Amino acid sequence: MTDNRVDVAPGEPPRESVSEQDIWTDFLIYTVGLSLAAILTVTSFWVANTSLLWAPGVPAGLAVLAIAQMGVHVVFFLHITTGPDSSNNILALAFGLLIAILVCAGSLVIMANLNANMAEPQMMEMLRRL
Amino acid sequence: MNVSVGIANSSEGRLVDASESGPAPKRTVVGYGFWIFLLSDVVMFSALFAAFAVLAKATAGGPTASQLFDQRNVAVETAVLLLSSYTCGLMSLAIGVRRYSGVVLAAVATFILGAVFLTLELREFHTMIALGATPQRSAFLSAFFTLVGCHGIHITVGLIWLILMLVQLAMWGFRPVVVRRFLCFALFWHALDIIWVMIFTAVYLMGVVR
Numbered sequence: 616m617t618d619n620r621v622d623v624a625p626g627e628p629p630r631e632s633v634s635e636q637d638i639w640t641d642f643l644i645y646t647v648g649l650s651l652a653a654i655l656t657v658t659s660f661w662v663a664n665t666s667l668l669w670a671p672g673v674p675a676g677l678a679v680l681a682i683a684q685m686g687v688h689v690v691f692f693l694h695i696t697t698g699p700d701s702s703n704n705i706l707a708l709a710f711g712l713l714i715a716i717l718v719c720a721g722s723l724v725i726m727a728n729l730n731a732n733m734a735e736p737q738m739m740e741m742l743r744r745l
Numbered sequence: 746m747n748v749s750v751g752i753a754n755s756s757e758g759r760l761v762d763a764s765e766s767g768p769a770p771k772r773t774v775v776g777y778g779f780w781i782f783l784l785s786d787v788v789m790f791s792a793l794f795a796a797f798a799v800l801a802k803a804t805a806g807g808p809t810a811s812q813l814f815d816q817r818n819v820a821v822e823t824a825v826l827l828l829s830s831y832t833c834g835l836m837s838l839a840i841g842v843r844r845y846s847g848v849v850l851a852a853v854a855t856f857i858l859g860a861v862f863l864t865l866e867l868r869e870f871h872t873m874i875a876l877g878a879t880p881q882r883s884a885f886l887s888a889f890f891t892l893v894g895c896h897g898i899h900i901t902v903g904l905i906w907l908i909l910m911l912v913q914l915a916m917w918g919f920r921p922v923v924v925r926r927f928l929c930f931a932l933f934w935h936a937l938d939i940i941w942v943m944i945f946t947a948v949y950l951m952g953v954v955r
Contacts, residue, residue, distance in 0.1 A: 624776025711784030715791035722795035
């Protein structure tokens with residue numbers, strides 16, 4: 616496939632031909648992905664409910680687990696790889712993620728800033744009486 | 746996969762650069778275009794996530810996340826959707842080897858699991874609304890119903906799409922156009938599962954931790 620330099624569509628494993636052996640390999644890839652995703656999901660639910668862990672660190676831990684699981688889905692289910700035939704897919708994904716992160720982080724920062732600068736209700740009342 | 750191979754082999758395995766080998770096979774173009782659409786969908790969801798994250802504590806004296814969410818229900822929903830993503834992957838494999846019975850079996854399994862997920866979600870919404878936790882109650886609940894409801898609408902569209910694909914498969918067999926549409930469906934379904942990972946973490950689990 617790399618000899619021809621033909622890009623691979625997202626979601627399809629890069630294959631020249633489909634043989635019986637390949638099917639088993641692909642089946643194994645999906646099954647490994649399912650197992651990893653299941654392990655990460657179970658861990659997430661455990662982390663959210665246990666009292667063994669340091670409570671302030673739990674949200675960060677959950678975020679890490681979620682990002683790891685999304686990575687597992689992208690690699691094992693969507694077959695997005697770092698190979699040269701997949702670079703267009705990776706670039707599109709990177710751009711989409713950039714926008715998503717900007718939107719989420721930007722909203723949170725701006726709204727937290729507005730909240731911090733917001734006058735207290737008593738202060739507003741005082742200002743009105745001036 | 747056979748389709749792309751047929752076209753790829755026509756350029757005679759020479760070492761040619763992407764620009765020299767002519768236009769990309771239709772399968773790649775269609776898959777890539779759909780991938781771009783999915784990423785735009787992810788950007789839309791990120792806006793809904795941002796709204797939810799900002800409004801998560803704006804309960805206006807109404808019910809809070811930890812009072813409303815039933816974690817066992819969410820765990821079952823997550824398991825069901827993950828399994829349906831897996832059977833959807835197996836469906837792609839069956840399409841790769843053009844095995845009709847395998848495709849139908851995996852598609853039916855995917856459909857049933859997706860329908861179970863949707864039923865559980867609607868039941869959860871129904872319970873919440875019966876408790877007075879409607880979208881009008883607080884900004885938190887408005888954001889919650891918009892975000893999770895939008896994902897639910899996507900799942901509904903996916904289920905309808907899957908039925909249409911089974912009809913097309915029965916009518917036309919493994920035509921290139923049908924195979925391409927199945928590829929797009931698989932992408933759509935896997936992407937919805939990825940968004941659900943974000944939802945169950947950011948909305949349900951973090952809501953309970955808070």
